[in-house]
Amino acid sequence: MKQYGTEPIKPSEITPEDKYINRRQFMKATGIMTAAAFLASCAPKTPAAVGEAGATSIATAASDVLTSPEGEALTSFENIAGFNNYYEFSLSKDKPAELAKDFPTRPWTVEVGGLVNNPMTLDIDDLISRYEQEERVYRLRCVEAWSMVIPWTGFPLHKLLKDVEPMASAKYVRFESVFDPDNMRGQQTPLYPWPYTEGLRVDEAMNDLTLLATGLYGKPLPNQNGAPIRLAVPWKYGFKSIKAIMRIDLVEEQPDTLWNTIAPNEYGFYSNVNPEKDHPRWSQSTERRIGESGRQETLKFNGYADQVADLYKDMDLDVYF
Ligand SMILES: Nc1nc2c(c(=O)[nH]1)N[C@H]1C(S)=C(S)[C@@H](COP(=O)(O)O)O[C@H]1N2
Numbered sequence: 001m002k003q004y005g006t007e008p009i010k011p012s013e014i015t016p017e018d019k020y021i022n023r024r025q026f027m028k029a030t031g032i033m034t035a036a037a038f039l040a041s042c043a044p045k046t047p048a049a050v051g052e053a054g055a056t057s058i059a060t061a062a063s064d065v066l067t068s069p070e071g072e073a074l075t076s077f078e079n080i081a082g083f084n085n086y087y088e089f090s091l092s093k094d095k096p097a098e099l100a101k102d103f104p105t106r107p108w109t110v111e112v113g114g115l116v117n118n119p120m121t122l123d124i125d126d127l128i129s130r131y132e133q134e135e136r137v138y139r140l141r142c143v144e145a146w147s148m149v150i151p152w153t154g155f156p157l158h159k160l161l162k163d164v165e166p167m168a169s170a171k172y173v174r175f176e177s178v179f180d181p182d183n184m185r186g187q188q189t190p191l192y193p194w195p196y197t198e199g200l201r202v203d204e205a206m207n208d209l210t211l212l213a214t215g216l217y218g219k220p221l222p223n224q225n226g227a228p229i230r231l232a233v234p235w236k237y238g239f240k241s242i243k244a245i246m247r248i249d250l251v252e253e254q255p256d257t258l259w260n261t262i263a264p265n266e267y268g269f270y271s272n273v274n275p276e277k278d279h280p281r282w283s284q285s286t287e288r289r290i291g292e293s294g295r296q297e298t299l300k301f302n303g304y305a306d307q308v309a310d311l312y313k314d315m316d317l318d319v320y321f
């Protein structure tokens, strides 16, 4: 069977049907054909032809409504892969798709170290096959007050952290993106403190929602979405979900992060989605869902309060924003 890109595990083969969106509807509307779907449909197509068809039918599937387990419409592949914040390539959201097209994501190694008993350096393909890849549909809420609903493929960060055995002194996790100015023209300017860095408290990093994403819509991650591996932390503003990760370190002190370093009064270290705490320059109470009309209410913790509110029960979220 044809496999997409280098992804060794086909998510459709490992995701229980009831845990995901209506898979048959999803496959029909997106044209994504994994091996299981191909067999199930008994379509008289060759696997090679299926891959081609997939790309076009995604773009034309706008009238089909695909929903998340919570019943929200998924953002189309076209919008997820065509409207990006990726400052290493461009400050314009329509440019990363084109500018990142040839960005080299192989070979790629991810180093996990710092305050751990068992540091690891893993080739990206070994990393992806080492951890079972799951599909999870998450909302993504950018601090700029737009949002999407994205069907990610990936695995929870806690699985990787458990394997490196954090020391008791480790209080935070620091993430670092690739530094590759030859291939990322945005990094040729000193406008931002490259490489992009982010951080989480260890208990946030261990929360089951915190995902290392390696794909979306059942396909390997498009370069513009942070290939080959990026974070998806759904209850925090989008900039916490760092792309193209090469280093993960367990550290004792709260790490410097790119946006918090540039404008600490506008972008907090925590950056939990909070409709009650406005950005100094705009309201955070509503958001625009990309691909939909009008605006909708922004939810506290982006709708994930049940899973994460306890992490902050002793904190003043006005101070620790
Ligand atoms: N390395 C890196 N990671 C990044 C960014 C970036 O510019 N560089 N942008 C962030 C912002 S502001 C958002 S909203 C999300 C956007 O992810 P998407 O383009 O996959 O929707 O990525 C985040 N991760």
Ligand SMILES: [Mo]
Binding pocket: 085, 141, 142, 143, 144, 237, 238, 239
């Ligand atoms: Mo963002």
